[in-house]
Amino acid sequence: MMSILAPLPVVLPLSIAALLLIFAHLWPARVPDAIATLTALATAAICVLMLQRVATPFTYWFGGWQPANGLTLGIDFVIDRFGAGFGLLVSILFAATFVFAWGYFESVRAHFHVLMLLFMAGMLGFSLTHDLFNMFVWFEVMGVAGFALTGYRLEASALEGGLNFTVMNGIGGYLMLCGIGLIYARAGALDFTALSRAIAVHQGDPVVAAAFCLVVTALLIKAAVVPFQFWLSDAHAVAPSPVSVIFSGSMVSIAIYGIARLYWQVFSADAAIAPIFHRLLLAAGTASTLVGGIMCARQRHVKRLLAFSTISHVGIMILGVALLSADGTAAMMTYLIGHGLVKGALFMTAGILLALCGGIDEIGLRGHGKSIWPAGLAMTTGGLLLAGAPVGIMDAGTHMLDAAASRAGEAWVIAVLFFGSALTGGAMLRVTGRVFLGLGPMQGEETHAPTEQEDERSSRPLWLMLAPCCGLLLLAVAGGETISHVMNQAVPAFINPAQPAPSQAFPKAPHPLVPWLATSLALAIAAWDLSRQYMPRRLRRSADTLMRTFRPLEAAHSGLIGDYVGWLVLGLGIFAAALALG
């Protein structure tokens, strides 16, 4: 059964995309919508079936090229519960997005659906493959689809954001290819198992370290980790909202999954890498969480705000990887799934604002959301979940991460997590209060939107857009126990597929009060922003002084690609130097 299922998650969407390209111009307009949704649902079903069957990882050799005489000639998928679980998340997000975007993309030749299906196939291939070059192929498929989808609206801002995305990720792809070349020169193999065996022989080899540095930097660019994060807020803010759902929900986090997979299944064989990697990721994760949180709280363009919150949550996931422990990895994966569902739902509510209220500027939309209050309820739920409300998958992930950090002797990570969730959740709740309740009036110049007038086609009723959004939120709220249990079970096979340790239930967080505190802080931040005009003047002024210290941070997000490349080279230099000098 598994040998039939294994190639299908990738091949099914590819074949359907080719079919749509051939026949779509003959079919009525809604048929591609239906076919694409059904394909995503079928892929989800395949992932569920695989999830049930891969208690021990399943290896599938394409073309029947099993390794012979100690030499690996072919390409393989190794499917474990992490991979199948990630595939399931991707499929569910795509299915929800196709419903959400029902009728939104009117094009005669169904190009939107073709690109989206190829995007989905790329992600599934990336998450299941066990071959470094094959990973690069799917990485590039994702990238190419992403570039085109970002610029889909053909407005100046969309093309600029798309260009920044293309240049940064293009450099990332190039770095990855260089890294693959280096490791192939040393190991003469591309399969993860063969690579890991070769690396174990070459302990402390600078070529291996350089290859690791290049490949991981490429993935850190895709994951938008500080200092590689700049492109994300430009691209996610301008992409059509259905595309942003996928970008923030899974394209960013797939890179983190990739980093964890590459580290555990390939590069952990080199003992020299672990201590430096641990420190670097802790620093980068902390910086991302705080920079993303602070920038998020300062935005008024709702999609840009959500994009910065993604950077913040990516930092939290990176902290989970940085612990380099089984429980940290399980926590990262749980958090990743929860975040994907919640962030997808929140981008859908932003899309609803664009379609039904004709704008995306928080202050310009003040009070405009009253007539679509159900969307406000969805946004509130999402905001509370981001803030760390003690329910659902994200909360389970936070608990696991807190516990893993304390066990690793890095208890300060709990505080970083706390501020990250409070800042992003607070910003989201502030938007909800202003748009849907009409709170927080502004005077003077502030009332005018600084961005160009934006809206999206309102081709579908509210309930059709809200249904997938609520579905995602429901999963995110209800799945906490299940997902954390499955991830705890799955992690031993992920970090050592050859000889998985027996699975264990890791202890939960030491402080049951922390999530309540984070939620309260988020509510306090939102309340402060919305009731500024009633606050004493002195308090307001000191808050403004505090905020002014973050101005350089805002200036660094200049939108100029040259600046971004400067930061990229600096980040790469720091990473490489740290690995080379120990």
Place this chain on the structure above:
Amino acid sequence: MPRLRMVLFWCGVLLLIAPIAAVVCDMPRFGDHPLPYGDAINHDAPRDRHVSNTVSAVNFDYRGFDTLGEEFMLVCAVTGAVVLLRGSRGESVTAEPGTLPGRGLPGRSDAAVLISRLMGPFTLLFGFYVVLHATVTPGGGFQGGVVIASGLLLLFMGEGYRGWRRIMRTPWLDVCEGGGALLFALAGLAPMLTGSAFLQNILPYGKFRDMLSGGLMQIENAGVACAVMAGFSLVLLEFLEETREPEHDDT
């Protein structure tokens, strides 16, 4: 900001010097031959698959799944280019090329027409030759597909925009591109019906150094050739459409 940008960049470069030096000193020496993969393929492919172009054997058989990904990456890039260039495009085949005010439209010179008409058919023929001999001599579906597409571009130079546009119909190209990619995917799925693995080569391998050797590789190769030829033609079409005079009924 430009100054800060350069400071960041050069700091990064400085930091990169030591690691790069370490890697360069530690690379395999020039002429070293630790290439177990290449040796194994060179030895195995003629024996196991009856093909003399081992690059094709790697592309279509040993690592055929990569090529499937590359194939759809091309489809993706072409579709993306069509989406991003769709600004002022129409399907009308009688349209006039765009002109700048004040600049005349010089007719094509007889020499250009003559050379294009002479070279066009030969280029197409050579393209088909490269496609058909994928498993025997260097080349294959991708290279041949690009040559065919450039042969089709010579038709544009020889026959002018209208003549070219009369031959190149977008729906046909879509069918050819999607159909080629689908053929590759089906070539992978079909062996699964017999209980073999995806892309497993279950067809007879033919005679060594024969044009039809390689079994399933031939079908994958044909799929790639179709998709690449149509993909490149679509991109060329879109670029040329960019120069076309927009019409009122265009959307």
